[in-house]
Amino acid sequence: MNKIKYITLCFAALLSCSEDNDDVLQTLATYTQGRVFEMGAVIACAASDKDTGEVLAFYYLESQASDIRFYETNNAQVDENDFTNYTRNSIREEPFFNGYLGKFTQSADHEKWIIITFELDGEIKMSNPIRLKQISKPTVWNDDVTINQSQSGMPHFMWEDNPFGDNAIYFQVVSDESDNLLSGTYTYENQFQYYNTNNVVLNVTTKTPPNLVLSENYNFTVMDVSLDNWVNWVIEKPFIAE
Template identity: 45%
Template sequence: MIRKKYFLLYLLFFCLVVSCDSDDSEPLTDTTLDTTLINREFVIDNVIACAASNENLNTISVFLYPREGVNNISFYETVSLETDKNNFSNYLKGEGELIDVFNGYLLKYEITPQQEKWVIVTFEEEGIIHLSNPIRLKQNTKPTEYLSDNITVDANSFMPVFTWQDGIADDSKIYFHVVSDENGNLLSGTYTFEKMFQYYNLDNVVLNITETEPPALEIDSNYGFTLMAVSEDNWVNLFSEITFEVQ
């Protein structure tokens, strides 16, 4: 009887220890991207997304453009870079809160990975799952550079011209630029291969996420211009922001 009593006490103590250890650990998910896609229609390379290390180097922002009407936005990540980026079974569903960018026109996850890895962003649209291209995180080997003096603005008309130079990295393939008002609302969002954009001239624009015709700019009003120089594997090499006024 005494032995049974001690055994029960030991078992209770053991369960308490295991319970405490479990509470202290971070929640993990074993949901992989390939299991999410089972028996589902999906489209690859149909989510606009990229990632940048933040200035404090402690977090990474994973940006995405959520087309109107999409839902179930998620991201999936590999354990490391050594895994096959094209094998969806290597991607585990990540945990994170979506944060508004440009008052919700764009969204981002802020994550704190300990090592470089691959990330894929997904969302659903009319019952179909859409996937971004794999994004290669480079927070250790090529942290995002933050500059503002690399941009020149000719604002002597209602169609200001923006030109810029690359920073340290020389492998940027495309440039994403946003013109916003003084309240942070996105007026235009465009991509060019050239290091030049004129508001609102689409002659050299290769991708346009501006959903409606943007307004004409007003004299003596404050505006913002944001630039991301993006590599072929969707890493932001350079992030620049300036303010300007139309003269």
């Protein structure tokens, strides 16, 4: 009797393991087969870490989204629009800017394409393909930004335009000292003013940004994103509100 129980338990464990492996090895084509999906519905990009060289994939997680997934190709020499080339990687997502955004961190010894997905309202939402360039074009990190605070509480940020020659858009974040995101915006121009959306082409800030408190510490971050969603350049600069 005990032997029968043991065999049954082993079989169940093997079945569970097999199901887990099938899920991990599932292609994007299999996942989307017979499902409603939307390309470009997940705002995402990727960069190489300034210290470790690891790949950091960032994405905006919409409220009520679930089943976040990371798909990757074997290399970069494939058709990035063919879903059969993408296999699921079970790496865990992490909070970024205290959960306002999400992040995947991965050590990768070769370049490839990735797609990030989640489910929302019964549909599969997908990012556009992201081309990893951590070897051929590692992300440059610096603090080269000019901050003009002549208008109190509305700092104006300006940086060099398109220094690497293939910029598509800029993503800016103003955060507080605790790394809480206060403002998240996209512009085509190499300048942004807090609380001013005149040149903003996409706004991921869900609430009206709070007024900056004079003499308090804040941080500014901008990402120079290419057409294939690789981050060429990251600027990080702390500042004190004036």
